[in-house]
Amino acid sequence: MNFPMIMYILGMVLKYEGIFMLIPFITGLIYKENAGFSFAVVGLTSYVSGYLLTRKKPQNQLYFAREGFACVALSWIVMSIVGAMPFVLNKDIPNFIDALFETTSGFTTTGASILSDIEALNKSSIMWRSFTHWIGGMGVFVFILAVLPMAGGYSMYLMSAESPGPTVGKLLPRLRDTAKILYMIYFVMTLLQIIILLIFKMPFFDALTITFGTAGTGGFGIKNDSMAGYSIPIQTTVTIFMILFGVNFNAYYLLLGKNKGDAFKMEEVRWYFLIIFLSIAIITLNIVKQYSGPVEALRHCAFQVGSIITTTGYSTVDFNLWPQLSRTILVMLMFIGACAGSTGGGIKVSRIIMLFKMVGVEMTKIIYPRSAKFVRMDKNVVDDDTVKTVAAYLITYVLIFGVSMFILAFDNLDMVTNFTGIAATLNNIGPGLELVGPSGNFSVFTPVSKLVLIFDMLAGRLELFPLLLLFSPSIWVFKHYKKKNYALKK
Amino acid sequence: MKIVILGCGKVGKTILEQLVVEGHDLSVIDRQEDLIKRIGKTYDVNVHYGDGASRKVQIEAGVDSADMFIAVTDSDELNLLCCMIAKKTANCKTIARVRNPIYNDEIMFLKEEIGLSMVINPEYAAAKEIARILRFPSAIKIDTFSKGKVEMLEFKIIPGSPLCDLCLSDMSKKIKGQVLVCTVQRGNNVFIPNGNFILKEKDLISIVASHENSKQFFKNIGLNTHQVKDVMIVGGGRIAHYLSKDLLSAGIKIIVIEKDEKRQKELEKLLGDTGRFNVLQGDATNQEVLIEEGIDYCSAFVSLTGIDEANIFLSLFAKSRTDAKVITKINRISFDDIVENFDLGSIIYPKFITAEYIVSYVRALQNGMGSNVETMYRILNQKAEALEFKIQPGSPVIGIPLEKLDTKDNVLIACIIRGIDVIFPNGSSVILEKDYVIVVTTLLSGFKDIKDIIKG
Numbered sequence: 001m002n003f004p005m006i007m008y009i010l011g012m013v014l015k016y017e018g019i020f021m022l023i024p025f026i027t028g029l030i031y032k033e034n035a036g037f038s039f040a041v042v043g044l045t046s047y048v049s050g051y052l053l054t055r056k057k058p059q060n061q062l063y064f065a066r067e068g069f070a071c072v073a074l075s076w077i078v079m080s081i082v083g084a085m086p087f088v089l090n091k092d093i094p095n096f097i098d099a100l101f102e103t104t105s106g107f108t109t110t111g112a113s114i115l116s117d118i119e120a121l122n123k124s125s126i127m128w129r130s131f132t133h134w135i136g137g138m139g140v141f142v143f144i145l146a147v148l149p150m151a152g153g154y155s156m157y158l159m160s161a162e163s164p165g166p167t168v169g170k171l172l173p174r175l176r177d178t179a180k181i182l183y184m185i186y187f188v189m190t191l192l193q194i195i196i197l198l199i200f201k202m203p204f205f206d207a208l209t210i211t212f213g214t215a216g217t218g219g220f221g222i223k224n225d226s227m228a229g230y231s232i233p234i235q236t237t238v239t240i241f242m243i244l245f246g247v248n249f250n251a252y253y254l255l256l257g258k259n260k261g262d263a264f265k266m267e268e269v270r271w272y273f274l275i276i277f278l279s280i281a282i283i284t285l286n287i288v289k290q291y292s293g294p295v296e297a298l299r300h301c302a303f304q305v306g307s308i309i310t311t312t313g314y315s316t317v318d319f320n321l322w323p324q325l326s327r328t329i330l331v332m333l334m335f336i337g338a339c340a341g342s343t344g345g346g347i348k349v350s351r352i353i354m355l356f357k358m359v360g361v362e363m364t365k366i367i368y369p370r371s372a373k374f375v376r377m378d379k380n381v382v383d384d385d386t387v388k389t390v391a392a393y394l395i396t397y398v399l400i401f402g403v404s405m406f407i408l409a410f411d412n413l414d415m416v417t418n419f420t421g422i423a424a425t426l427n428n429i430g431p432g433l434e435l436v437g438p439s440g441n442f443s444v445f446t447p448v449s450k451l452v453l454i455f456d457m458l459a460g461r462l463e464l465f466p467l468l469l470l471f472s473p474s475i476w477v478f479k480h481y482k483k484k485n486y487a488l489k490k
Numbered sequence: 491m492k493i494v495i496l497g498c499g500k501v502g503k504t505i506l507e508q509l510v511v512e513g514h515d516l517s518v519i520d521r522q523e524d525l526i527k528r529i530g531k532t533y534d535v536n537v538h539y540g541d542g543a544s545r546k547v548q549i550e551a552g553v554d555s556a557d558m559f560i561a562v563t564d565s566d567e568l569n570l571l572c573c574m575i576a577k578k579t580a581n582c583k584t585i586a587r588v589r590n591p592i593y594n595d596e597i598m599f600l601k602e603e604i605g606l607s608m609v610i611n612p613e614y615a616a617a618k619e620i621a622r623i624l625r626f627p628s629a630i631k632i633d634t635f636s637k638g639k640v641e642m643l644e645f646k647i648i649p650g651s652p653l654c655d656l657c658l659s660d661m662s663k664k665i666k667g668q669v670l671v672c673t674v675q676r677g678n679n680v681f682i683p684n685g686n687f688i689l690k691e692k693d694l695i696s697i698v699a700s701h702e703n704s705k706q707f708f709k710n711i712g713l714n715t716h717q718v719k720d721v722m723i724v725g726g727g728r729i730a731h732y733l734s735k736d737l738l739s740a741g742i743k744i745i746v747i748e749k750d751e752k753r754q755k756e757l758e759k760l761l762g763d764t765g766r767f768n769v770l771q772g773d774a775t776n777q778e779v780l781i782e783e784g785i786d787y788c789s790a791f792v793s794l795t796g797i798d799e800a801n802i803f804l805s806l807f808a809k810s811r812t813d814a815k816v817i818t819k820i821n822r823i824s825f826d827d828i829v830e831n832f833d834l835g836s837i838i839y840p841k842f843i844t845a846e847y848i849v850s851y852v853r854a855l856q857n858g859m860g861s862n863v864e865t866m867y868r869i870l871n872q873k874a875e876a877l878e879f880k881i882q883p884g885s886p887v888i889g890i891p892l893e894k895l896d897t898k899d900n901v902l903i904a905c906i907i908r909g910i911d912v913i914f915p916n917g918s919s920v921i922l923e924k925d926y927v928i929v930v931t932t933l934l935s936g937f938k939d940i941k942d943i944i945k946g
Contacts, residue, residue, distance in 0.1 A: 370770035
């Protein structure tokens with residue numbers, strides 16, 4: 001492990017986090033809140049320590065997969081800890097573990113909250129909560145890669161550790177250009193949503209925070225009833241944008257290029273929309289009696305389905321009160337999640353497709369033991385390594401889920417609360433069912449359980465393995481590269 | 491015509507044999523010295539030993555004054571390169587053998603850029619022919635004329651068929667569907683039958699008909715006219731690749747058995763995106779593999795391994811177990827007569843298909859020099875020929891009723907295509923200008939023009 005380099009990259013992350021904290025600070029200035037200064041203090045400390053760490057470039061700048069993965073995992077932990085400080089300082093969330101839960105939930109775009117009264121918070125805190133969604137959605141490293149020319153050709157490890165999905169596709173030959181394109185698409189779509197929300201007469205502060213939550217598929221509301229209080233056009237706009245941010249960003253890139261038709265041929269995107277369509281159809285029929293008419297049922301259903309499958313977590317109604325069939329479908333959607341290469345979480349549609357195809361291949365192999373069927377996506381053969389990684393991902397996922405269930409069971413809450421609580425955090429959604437449903441929150445858990453859920457959120461956002469790697473002893477080997485190996489870096 | 495052939499493999503040799511018979515001036519280039527010497531002793535051609543990609547060797551072989559250059563070495567790239575050199579040297583017609591499926595998909599571009607007159611792909615052609623048979627499994631061989639307006643079908647009369655012991659003059663009364671029996675093979679003899687001819691079982695006959703009529707005819711004599719539902723292919727070579735691609739698009743289910751695991755994976759990657767295609771790894775010469783993978787249930791069986799002997803045995807095995815349509819590929823075995831005596835279903839000879847293509851092209855090229863052959867097929871195991879002529883103005887056959895036309899023996903005017911009409915001629919029919927006429931003959935003397943069928 002090349003620790004000097006890891007410290008250097010961590011320093012860079014701290015520097016940027018310091019800069020990001022300017023936004024809640026400015027919000028505080030505008031609303032004349034004292035709480036805003038806590039962001040200035042933490043931001044400045046963060047920037048200075050970051051500056052000190054990055055003052056001198058380490059001699060050995062080599063980093064490989066293990067450094068990349070460990071670095072990303074550590075950065076996200078450090079980021080969450082630093083991000084939680086202002087909440088403790090300005091007394092909005094005095095308990096450190098609660099503040100950490102809230103910030104991690106923000107960066108990982110989960111949107112699970114321990115707060116029961118959000119409206120009591122300072123505006124600057126609300127802004128920071130929502131803004132962490134926007135940073136976390138596309139990823140900090142993607143951002144750093146976009147703005148900074150990184151030395152060496154190994155930056156791909158950083159990006160692949162942070163990007164959601166089974167494989168990371170470079171859109172352009174150079175990683176930096178790829179990161180730029182992704183942020184460009186992200187930025188333009190964010191801007192578009194803000195403008196449309198303003199047209200529908202949403203207050204500017206609300207439009208900003210809600211859009212940050214939508215773009216990162218986070219889901220921190222700024223009202224106690226989440227999105228229920230807003231007008232129908234605003235809710236509809238948010239529905240559409242939530243679903244759009246759950247689409248694989250490669251599809252948008254294809255739309256910008258020459259072969260626009262290819263975007264509509266992406267297997268994953270097609271299944272994504274098919275799943276959304278079927279879920280909406282079934283749930284609408286199921287809940288139509290609870291509402292005044294099919295149109296209202298459809299509207300609420302579309303919002304909730306879009307919110308859950310993209311792992312955003314906004315709500316306009318308390319879906320905890322829906323019939324069992326609808327609740328079950330929503331829980332299933334929680335696990336499916338959004339497309340790979342989007343800002344959403346969950347297992348990802350592409351992995352689910354691959355898993356089903358793996359079952360098909362296995363069945364063919366039983367019928368024809370001599371055959372050699374491959375898993376295919378978009379008509380191309382998926383290589384064996386990727387298929388194995390997908391299988392390993394699912395196994396790891398189930399293991400983490402199981403262990404979390406076990407630890408949460410000590411709290412003696414009901415099974416549905418625990419199960420959906422973990423599903424909602426591991427899949428980065430936010431609300432679950434029963435006690436952690438849209439009208440409840442996560443303050444019901446003990447601090448130990450909260451730490452487990454914090455781990456689940458980070459594991460879910462970073463696709464399990466980077467975080468698990470930190471538990472591997474072999475990653476903590478302090479061994480310096482010999483001088484003569486430095487030649488490799490050029 | 492002066493023709494230079496590069497490469498004397500099995501295809502090169504077959505082409506050479508055909509073209510010598512047709513009376514062309516041939517010169518042959520090959521890199522194998524002993525082979526080229528033997529060719530020089532066996533055939534009446536000029537032989538040159540050397541690398542065909544060398545301009546010097548090409549000129550020595552007479553490319554600079556040749557009318558045509560045919561490159562049939564086993565390397566696609568070499569063939570293309572040599573054709574390009576020949577084209578630049580002499581501006582002759584060039585024909586290249588290109589077999590790689592990757593090039594095959596881009597063949598139009600290559601043809602245009604390199605200036606090729608024709609590209610031959612024996613595997614592709616063989617696959618097309620097999621596919622045609624599988625779409626109409628009752629026939630052994632199907633050839634088409636005038637872009638599919640008329641078909642010539644070859645099939646065996648099975649015991650109990652209504653055709654058994656039927657006099658040809660009674661046929662149109664007893665069986666609906668207007669068809670004409672052109673040739674009959676009984677034992678090793680080939681006849682062009684007249685009205686009094688009586689068909690017997692086990693006769694191999696070829697008929698000419700339009701597509702609809704032939705379907706109707708087959709239905710009326712109780713043969714299946716539906717395309718096969720599933721096919722078992724043994725051997726996953728290039729033919730299997732082309733064939734599978736063709737059959738998959740027709741919705742036919744395919745199982746390919748391939749010995750080599752690497753090739754199996756390759757084929758699976760190329761074609762396995764539909765559930766109807768499955769390539770299995772196994773040695774098909776092991777009976778148990780074939781039985782386990784369902785040889786007893788498939789509706790067609792095609793043996794395409796690289797070893798002719800294996801193909802023959804596989805097909806015999808398939809015939810012994812099922813009523814499936816069996817197709818056997820034979821590459822080089824020269825014991826045609828003995829092979830015929832086995833019950834191997836349809837036999838496909840890729841080298842003959844290639845030779846057929848080239849010979850008909852050469853004849854068509856002579857249009858300007860008096861020939862007007864549009865298409866040519868060898869039928870009944872190479873024992874007879876079916877030719878399609880375009881009638882040029884001033885031809886001596888125009889306007890004369892056929893009964894007064896003094897044709898050679900063993901020549902039959904099978905069909906006249908006039909615009910969209912298909913006419914089965916009788917004694918009073920006449921041939922007009924711009925007609926297409928299909929002639930069947932057992933004389934393999936290389937007719938170049940319709941007037942060659944007239945005596946004297």
